[in-house]
Amino acid sequence: MKKSFLLVLVALLLVAFTAKAQDAAKTEGSEKKEEVSGLEVHGGVDAYFGYNFNEEAMKTSFTGVHNSFELGMANVILSQKMDKVSFVADLAWGPRADAANGSAGSSTDAIKQLFMTYAATDDLTITAGNFSTFVGYEVIDATGNFNYSTSYMFSNGPFYHTGVKADYAVNDQFGFMVGLFNDTDSKTDANGINHYGCQLSYAPSEELSAYFNVLHGREAIDQKGTQFDLTGTYQASKDLMVGLNATYKMISIDTDGADDQSWMGAALYLNYMVNDGLGLGFRGEYFDDPDGVNLGVASGSNVIDLTFSANMKSGPLTFIPEFRIDMASEDIFVDTDGKPTSTSPTLLFAVVYGF
Known part of the structure; x- marks a missing residue:
């Protein structure tokens, strides 16, 4: 199966360079002026205060500190496009960046994304480098999420990939992506390159889009x-956006006598803009861990995460008060007396600035 995937990727690359040669032949002998955009700079900063009523750390990413003012992440994104080619350098610092990048004290820790793209044709684009994952609904950047805290699916799914991918627009509605990557969430590969993924996208209108993703x-x-993953968004009205994420991961273990494992989840997102300065959001997530891969209960457990957030905007600044309660089937949390409990409520106040 891996060899077949490599053949497909090589074929796409050949198509890309053939298309480039054809374009060159068409313009030979005539002057062709390249379109060059200026260097674009954008990014964001965020910080938060979190109070967990059990006085314990949350089990999801980026908000693991209780009763403390905490820094999130500062990131600066540089990009430029020149005719058919472009680059993006996304540099990030702070606890959120360290958790996302798997900080190991190396010179690449500040690199959140670093990739180049080549538009071989109007329909085919090749991307090489380090880029955010195509799996899941939420993103690392606080500026890209309505809720400040993250889901269990996002926290246990991939954050980024290093490798090469090809995106092909079949028509105005369907698109397809294939990619070959290093180990997940790694800028180098310790096991030899063996990760590959694909995505099928469907966008029948400006209001509706869906993505089916596979990573192996x-x-x-x-x-x-x-991992099989489905995400979708639907702009139900001018003010209401509905989002969906469902994921299932199978873990195959080659050791004799060891059982295969799995985990899965699904989440519904509702975001409603009351006016230009105020939005209300809800995330309802169900996360099932029958084999104890992520929640730590060998006999299996599941958790429901209910998150209520407001987005109060003033220009590029967004203030996010958030209340979240996690309710598990087993006592995976610890209360203020140090006793196991099945619920964990949290109150968050975050400030996010995007530029």
């Missing part, structure tokens, strides 16, 4: 993972 690869010497 060897995660350890005796372990392979395959």
Whole structure:
């Protein structure tokens, strides 16, 4: 299956360079002026205060500190386009960036994304470098999410990939992507390049879009993972946006006598803009961990996350008060007396600035 995937990727690259040669032949002997855009700079900063009523750290990403003012992330994104080619350099610093990048004290820790693209034709684009994952609904940047805290699916799914991918627009509604990557969430590969993924996109209108994603690869010497993921958004009205994410991961273990494992989840997102300065959001998530891969209960457990957020905007500044309660089938949390409990409520106040 891996060889077949490599053949497909090589074929797309050949199509890309053939198309480039054809374009060159058409313009030979005539002057062709390249369109060059100026260097664009944007990004964001964020910070938060979190109070967990159990006085414990949350089990999802980026908000793991209780009763403290905390820095999030500062990131600066540089980009430029020149005719058919472009680049993006996304540099980030702070606790949120460290958690997303898997900080290991190396010179690449500040690189959140670093990739180049080549538009071989109007329909085919090749991207190479380090880029955010195509799997899931939420993103690393606080400026890209309505809720400040993150879901269990996002926290346990991939954050980024390093490698090469090809995006092809079949028509105005359908698109397809294939990619070959290093180990997930790694800028280098310790096991030999063996991760690959694909995405089928469908956007029948400006209001509706859906993406079906698959990611597969060897995660350890005796372990392979395959994740199936579906995301979708629907702009139900001018003010109401509905989002959906559902994911299922299978973990195949080669060790004799060891059972395969899995986890799964689904979430519904509702965002309603009351006016230009105020938005109300809700996330309802169900996360099932039957084999104890992520929640730590060997016999299996699940958790429901209900998150209520407001987005209060003043120009580029967004203030996000948020209340969240996590309710588990088992006692995976600890209360203020140090006793196991099945619920964990949290109050957050975040400030996000995008530019």
